[in-house]
Amino acid sequence: MTYRDSNHLKSPISSRDRTALIKGLWNLQNALPENARYEDGAYLDYYLNQCTYAPQHEEHILVTSRSDMIELAKEIMNGASRDQLVRHLSLKYPESGEEMEVDRDVQINNSIDLAVRLVSMVDIGKPCCRYLSRQPLLWKHGSRQKFINDHFDKPIELGNNVKLGAFFNGRNLERIGRFRIDWTSNLADHLRCTGDGDKVVAIFHQATFLKHQESSILPPELVNETRATLALLFPQSDRQTSEWFKKLRSKTPCLDGQVVQCGALRPDDRRIEKFRFWHDRLVLLKEAFDETKPSTIPQFWYDRRNGVQWHTFWVAILVLILTVVFGVVQSVEGALQAYKAYYPTVAKAD
Structure with missing residues (x-):
């Protein structure tokens, strides 16, 4: 051209x-x-x-x-x-x-x-x-x-009955919730769930743009809250999230690296009622995440949303493994004893 x-x-x-x-x-x-x-x-x-x-x-x-x-x-x-x-x-x-x-x-x-x-x-x-x-x-x-x-700035329609704990982050959305993150540069699509069973979530990744919106046409409250959602899903203090995002960016260089540089939220700032613009989408995303049940061994291992349930499951797995191991040992021991009974060892002649 x-x-x-x-x-x-x-x-x-x-x-x-x-x-x-x-x-x-x-x-x-x-x-x-x-x-x-x-x-x-x-x-x-x-x-x-x-x-x-x-x-x-x-x-x-x-x-x-x-x-x-x-x-x-x-x-x-x-x-x-x-x-x-x-x-x-x-x-x-x-x-x-x-x-x-x-x-x-x-x-x-x-x-x-x-x-x-x-x-x-x-x-x-x-x-x-x-x-x-x-x-x-x-x-x-x-x-x-x-x-x-x-x-x-639309009226909030959904309630405040969800908790945005530290376990609710982008890394766990993918590896436990089986969500596919659709990185978007359209702010209007941020946190929108789409796809089969709402398993695709759009996330606005232009964090540098948000960082420098001192006098833009966007409401300052919207800019700050959008940055807060990025801090919620990609906490800067979480080393594992940073390493996970680094691997993603190596495959998709156009992603804004500032996504994991938006800070980390204090427990009080993680309350759902603190969010106004993205409140309903966060509620829907969190509910979809909570409804996801692990289906593979790695997912069972990483899924620690319910600590008591996680420990109960793995204790049961450990007991099952030990039962199988001891059962195998006893079976082998019984087989050896039966073998010796049928074929007694003949002492060697001097």
């Missing part, structure tokens, strides 16, 4: 472009320090994916330069409504009079949706060239702040 210039949305990202891009789209007062720049790799993968596949053909989008996209992103972060953004782009890109393959309003709205996705990491809008298995989030009117708040 041939790019028109280095400022094009889809052109390779140079070191200077990288700094301007992160600073603009994350609304940072200062760019990431040099020794922390490697952290933004997961987000840049997301950016390139969005710019490459969301407006798959250039005729579907109006804003095609990075500088103009950053400018549009800043308008969104400054609180411009959807109608204001439409007017802004209409004036900035006047109609040429030429017949276009795609309606101009579609191009404008696709540009706005792409900009919102880049600054919020929420899949807003309906991609023109991709199939979605879920209902798309459509921001049509009003402020983006109200739209995002209304989507995430």
Whole structure:
């Protein structure tokens, strides 16, 4: 593919472009320090994916330069409504009079949706060239702040009758609960259970993005609580979880390494009532985890959710093993005695 210039949305990202891009789209007062720049790799993968596949053909989008996209992103972060953004782009890109393959309003709205996705990491809008298995989030009117708040800040429907103990973490979800973790860059899918028997859980892994959301379009409470769910599932102080995640990342390098750097929650902070935005999804995930019963020996060994039951099971296994061993020993001893009775040893002649 041939790019028109280095400022094009889809052109390779140079070191200077990288700094301007992160600073603009994350609304940072200062760019990431040099020794922390490697952290933004997961987000840049997301950016390139969005710019490459969301407006798959250039005729579907109006804003095609990075500088103009950053400018549009800043308008969104400054609180411009959807109608204001439409007017802004209409004036900035006047109609040429030429017949276009795609309606101009579609191009404008696709540009706005792409900009919102880049600054919020929420899949807003309906991609023109991709199939979605879920209902798309459509921001049509009003402020983006109200739209995002209304989507995430919903009434809690499920009770507070679950306990989020230390054993409830991502490592145990996989090895004991038999969940498959679907790492996602769409915040709206975070902690959503899908698949056969709800055994697939989506987890938002863009922890570096969350870490630097000082003045983003996302509510600060939502950002902090999302980081808290990552600290809940991937506690920084748990060495085994860190080693397990390191192995995962070696197979999937695009995962954000900051997932296991979000701290660890105190017992009081692990209470389900402390969570507001992700409350119901955490309840459903924990209930599905609790309902999973071990079916293999390794799962029985690792499953220590019920300490009394675990000890009772393994004591019973130990007794069974000892019974079998002693039974085998007695059988062998009895067989030898019977053999000697039928075939007595003949003393050797002098």
